[in-house]
Amino acid sequence: MTGVRAAAARYAGARVARVEDPRLLTGHGTYVDDVVRPGMLHACFVRSPLARARILGVDAAEALALDGVHAVFTAADLNPDVREAWYTLIGRDVPDTPRPPLAEGEVRFVGDPVALVVAADRYVAEDAAELVFVDYEPLPPVADYAAARESAELVHDGYPENVAGTLGGPPLDELAPVFDEAALVVRETIHQQAYAQVPIETRGMVAEWSAPTGELTIWTATQSPHEVRLFCSRLLGLPEQRVRVVMRDTGGGFGQKVAPQREDMCVMLAARKVPGALKWIEDRRENLMSAGQARHSHADARLAFDADGTITAAAIDYVQDVGAYPTPWPVGTAAAVGMFFPGPYRVPRGTWTSTSVFSNTAGLNAYRGPWQMESLVREVLMDQAARRLGMDPAELRRRNLLRRDELPYTNPNGMPYSDITPMETFEQALEMLDYDAFRKEQELARAEGRYLGVGTCTYVEPTTAAMALHATEGATIRIEPSGKVNVYVSGGSSGNSIETTVVQLTADALGVDIADVSTIQGDTAITPFGGGAAGSRSGSMTAGAVGETAAVLRERITAIAAHRLEAAQDDIELTGGRARVRGVPDAEVSLAEIAEIAYFQPAALPPGVPPGLEHSGRYHPDTPVIFANATHLCTCEVDVVTGQVTLLRYIVSEDCGPMINPNVVEGQIAGGVVQGIGGALYEHLAYDAEGNPIATTFMDYLLPTAAEVPTIEYGHVETPAPGPGGYKGVGEGGAIGAPPTVVNAVADALAPFGAEITRLPLTPESIVALVRAAAGREATR
Known part of the structure; x- marks a missing residue:
């Protein structure tokens, strides 16, 4: 590739107004509950009122007799249809924790979904849910994760002492001499309460099955539409190209909406069993009761100092509550707490252990900085x-x-x-x-x-x-015949303004006016695969994807311009939507003229330059x-x-x-x-x-x-x-x-x-x- 240059950045680094603000601030955003499909039905979950109980039977006769009720699904109806239920985010081979769509045999927290009612509208569905009779045999709950390892009761069979997993560094005994010889050792057990992401928009999904084509279309509140698509294709055993996921606007996620949860699984599974599109919108009480918890943990930590106040060692024993059904595998996040505990300090020696413990409460899920406990504990000890x-x-x-x-x-x-x-x-x-x-x-x-x-x-x-789902990011840039630019990325509007930043990056990369750039995001049918908004990745990964893609188009644009202007390609610069010959003010051609040649005058293209101005690229970070x-x-x-x-x-x-x-x-x-x-x-x-x-x-x-x-x-x-x-x-x-x-x-x-x-x-x-x-x-x- 030649040394083609775009003009110096005009937009990256600037306080450009958000392109999504006009629709969002005027109430013209499109959220899941705004999606209406012909003949759409509505779902409501029957949820357990007990933290732990054996399910002896489910009687839906009275609910089914209610006018407007189409179906009541139990575990026997939906769970056997599950093919695979693992997340691309962490991979197939991680020893994940149980995840049945509906409670089967036993409920494990208050709010555990036991049955799914489908009705003509939400009001009827809620009324019918109250008519579903579930016969429970109460069991002793494991309510306190801190005592769960000593409990005689198990949240899940097959997990002794209620431990979902443990990881750790070198044995603490190896550091004993350092702590013994320290001038000061501060040791404390810090407890953090459970709290939640509480997005403005609760969880929601519309799933529409087309039997003639064998295709499932999903509109959902998500941070990662391509993860939803991959998960759904595995869950149902459908080819990926038969699943389309659309996210328009998502009213916040903060980790809660990175990966599909059990209710999402139920809607996906039920969609093929009902005569119309199926909508589920969670209310606020359900969200606080069932969408998951985070942060609930404690840590026994210690820091050693010499007489001058220099840190000589750090150790942390971290224990987290993962509830009954964590999403996704929680053990890796717990390990991050230990690995990052030394923080930004010079710490010559250190070790850690982490333990993830089940309880009969809502499941742990990701929340903005899931390893946050390491900073809380370390900084409190520093002040002490x-x-x-x-x-x-x-x-x-x-x-x-x-x-x-x-x-x-x-x-x-x-x-x-x-x-x-x-x-x-x-x-x-x-x-x-x-x-x-x-x-x-x-x-x-x-x-x-x-x-x-x-x-x-x-x-x-x-x-x-750069791991699993997050390893690469794609972008497609299409310069239309008019010279206007569309950039396609997986992205989506979930509050991180990737719509605005990708437009800034693309405008700079191609040397065009920002007003001439639009972005299409959040639809798996037309956007390249990407990891979405998670792990503080969107800005740098999208910048890489746009950069990789725009570089190819710049090469093509400047080659056409050089041929048209009879100049050396290295002398072409792109600015303001025009290709100019450096040092020759009147020698220029607009991007629209270049697009005209690229699309409609293939015979006028220079040798080796393909027709059209569209390219897809993919970025993988070097680190x-x-x-x-x-x-x-x-x-x-x-x-x-x-x-x-x-x-x-x-x-x-x-x-x-x-x-x-x-x-x-x-x-x-x-x-x-x-x-x-x-x-x-x-x-x-x-x-x-x-x-x-x-x-x-x-x-x-x-x-x-x-x-x-x-x-x-x-x-x-x-x-x-x-x-x-x-x-x-x-x-x-x-x-x-x-x-x-x-x-x-x-x-x-x-x-x-x-x-x-x-x-x-x-x-x-x-x-x-x-x-x-x-x-x-x-x-x-």
């Missing part, structure tokens, strides 16, 4: 160590954070870091706050009886992991993972009488490489930060001792609102990654950094009381209890 050393937490971090000039660096658990800036983002965040000035303000406030605190978290985030990093910092005031936490300032210094669109980057950070604040202070997907969920409405499940979240301030450090454009992922970091930052800020505010935080969420009640307990200890001295 600083207090015991009589050192400011910022100074302790300065002594241990990796600097850019120390890279590449491999942590003791084998994670190879490169192109990150932990120290640099940390210092930028402190400077944005004016950290020293805040400490003086804090001192004056304490003298007045007000308790201010500051907390921070610096973390390393793996992005663009298995690209690392991003950030520092979060916040200040707060704690009312020690009421327990109320008021966040005062929130700062994020992010290094996600060069930004394709700073507005999109900051929007991704903000969304994650708010979710992390919710996890630290408000959200709790709670269960009672019998496994009954007690937070299945927004009356009980509290979310942060605009009133509780301060204005987020952004700083950026840009270190290019080894991939195309130097881009890194940014989708998950906000949710990783926010919980430890808020926890450390509250703990700093409560430092005069000697209170240490080891359990989330930090409700007003728990904060008051911490203060009272600390006062009680002081009174007994």
